[in-house]
Amino acid sequence: xxxxxxxxxxxxxxxxxxxxxxxxxxxxxxxxxxxxxxxxxxxxxxxxxxxxxxxxxxxxxxxxxxxxxxxxxxxxxxxxxxxxxxxxxxxxxxxxxxxxxxxxxxxxxxxxxxxxxxxxxxxxxxxxxxxxxxxxxxxxxxxxxxxxxxxxxxxxxxxxxxxxxxxxxxxxxxxxxxxxxxxxxxxxxx
Numbered sequence: 660x661x662x663x664x665x666x667x668x669x670x671x672x673x674x675x676x677x678x679x680x681x682x683x684x685x686x687x688x689x690x691x692x693x694x695x696x697x698x699x700x701x702x703x704x705x706x707x708x709x710x711x712x713x714x715x716x717x718x719x720x721x722x723x724x725x726x727x728x729x730x731x732x733x734x735x736x737x738x739x740x741x742x743x744x745x746x747x748x749x750x751x752x753x754x755x756x757x758x759x760x761x762x763x764x765x766x767x768x769x770x771x772x773x774x775x776x777x778x779x780x781x782x783x784x785x786x787x788x789x790x791x792x793x794x795x796x797x798x799x800x801x802x803x804x805x806x807x808x809x810x811x812x813x814x815x816x817x818x819x820x821x822x823x824x825x826x827x828x829x830x831x832x833x834x835x836x837x838x839x840x841x842x843x844x845x846x847x848x849x
Contacts, residue, residue: 661758664687681753699744766812822839
């Protein structure tokens with residue numbers, strides 16, 4: 660876990676690299692202040708509501724995450740609630756308390772964003788899972804072209820997330836087997 664000062668410094672580092680983040684205002688050893696944006700909504704909420712703009716914003720966040728990874732920066736904790744969509748359509752990464760690193764950190768983080776947003780998408784009654792799969796297929800196609808990911812490793816994480824949550828934890832799909840099937844089909848189409 661990053662301390663509040665480390666989060667402040669990391670957010671400023673991201674800003675210096677041109678990454679869309681909520682600008683930090685102040686931090687000390689025990690607290691951090693960030694701007695409040697009236698009407699901002701987490702990406703996860705858009706999916707849960709069945710908002711059609713969730714597709715567009717997920718693609719924007721995935722593209723931004725790829726640009727971040729291209730700069731050899733791994734943000735950590737990317738999963739839907741930490742991606743904000745502002746009323747003007749601007750998108751920002753927030754919450755930098757969890758740091759991840761290692762040789763597969765980029766693939767792990769990218770798979771995390773896709774798994775968890777699919778988890779929130781399948782909760783939204785208005786979402787058509789076939790449409791979600793088609794959108795994710797485009798996202799993965801662009802990720803492959805980007806050339807920064809070890810594709811077999813990325814696919815392995817995309818398959819392991821639903822398998823893990825089908826057995827453990829609270830972030831499993833309503834139909835646990837459907838989550839596994841979704842990602843197996845996605846990988847086989849890639």
